Amino acid sequence: MRQGLRAAFYRGGTSKAVVFNGADLPADQAERDRIFLQVLGSPDPYGRQLDGMGGGISSLSKVVIVERSDRADADVSYTFVQIAVDQPVADYGSACGNMSSCVGPFAVEEGLVQIASDGEALVRIFNTNTSQIYHARFPVQDGMPVEQGDFVIPGVSGSGARVTLDFLRPGGAATGSLLPTGNPVDVLQVDGVGAVEASLVDAANPVVFVSAEALGKTATELPQDLDADESYMARMEAIRRAGAVAMGMAETIEQAALSNPKVAIVSAPAGFTALDGSAYGADSHDLGVRLISMGKSHRAITLTGGMCTGVATQIPGTLVNRIAGTADPLRIGNPSGVLPVMAEVAQTSDGVEAISASTFRTQRRIMDGTVFFSDAVTT
Secondary structure: OEEEEEEEEEEEOOEEEEEEEHHHOOOOHHHHHHHHHHHHOOOOOOOOOOOOOOOOOHHHOEEEEEEEOOOOOOOEEEEEEEEOOOOOOEEOOOOOHHHHHHHHHHHHHOOOOOOOOOEEEEEEEEEOOOOEEEEEEEEEEOOEEOOOOOEOOOOOOOOEOOEEEEEEOOEOOOOOOOOOOOOOOEEEEEOOOEEEEEEEEEEOEEEEEEEOHHHOOOOOOOHHHHHHOHHHHHHHHHHHHHHHHHOOOOOOHHHOOOOOOEEEEEEOOOOEEOOOOOEEOHHHOOEEEEEEEOOEEOOOOOHHHHHHHHHHHOOOOOHHHHHHOOOOOEEEEEOOEEEEEEEEEEEEOOEEEEEEEEEEEOEEEEEEEEEEEEHHHHO
């Protein structure tokens, strides 16, 4: 027999997710996770998630939970769940910036937030993954979110209404510290690789930044070409795990979670061809980035990874700062084009502090209805 749950299917930025009202879900997290895995079609050893709503890659294998918040500084809470494609893993260890763009509009459509007048709506959102607040601003008409517009983002065909995302105090999202080691640059001793210079920054999501040149790359490559280089991918995973230990996120490299930290190569701007065939010159961006998420090269750059990159640019001495200076907005060259992000960082008596990180997305409610799963997963 089968059971069903009310849900919506959204595109948020360059990702897609099944979105639930938390009030509709069972209270037990283990039961929720079993439902999420079957709804998305995981684990799938063929890597396609054909028996579910997932799309076979990390950016298309996601769950979002939205519910009313009892916090004075938030209207709703947002929980992100990354569903592994080929493993029975529902990971709560990271946030998703792209899907953050749909949370405010979903809250309005669900009646979780009441909008009094047309114009720009502001929804205050508490992200349970990072225990941080962000604000979503987007147009509404007749009390409902507007989706059509002329704003274009790399990696998404067509255009839509702009959603502004302002992440407040994004430092220490996973570790409690903007610079978990206290240093803008560290030298990691990586098994099978050797000494690797890296910047370990935790803003919106933690990222291990390394020089593309040190890995024999240029940060202009296409994701499929990077994924095909098994030696490169193995070295990057080893660096990521070493970074996780250095950041205090794992006691050993074996214990490092799959979701976080992310790892990225960075380089000075150079011409590249995006996934859609568009050519970008060196003058179109300030920094080249190729980021790995959930063991695969991201087809764009995760939005939280982009915001962490923007913050890292403003921290004197990081590898990112050495290349791009303090460009603000920072134009990030990535496999899908160029992503602009803005960040504010201040020097305080306690060290460097991230004040905010902001960027822009579009979103669309693709469908809503009922998702089905076997009643065996709830027993």
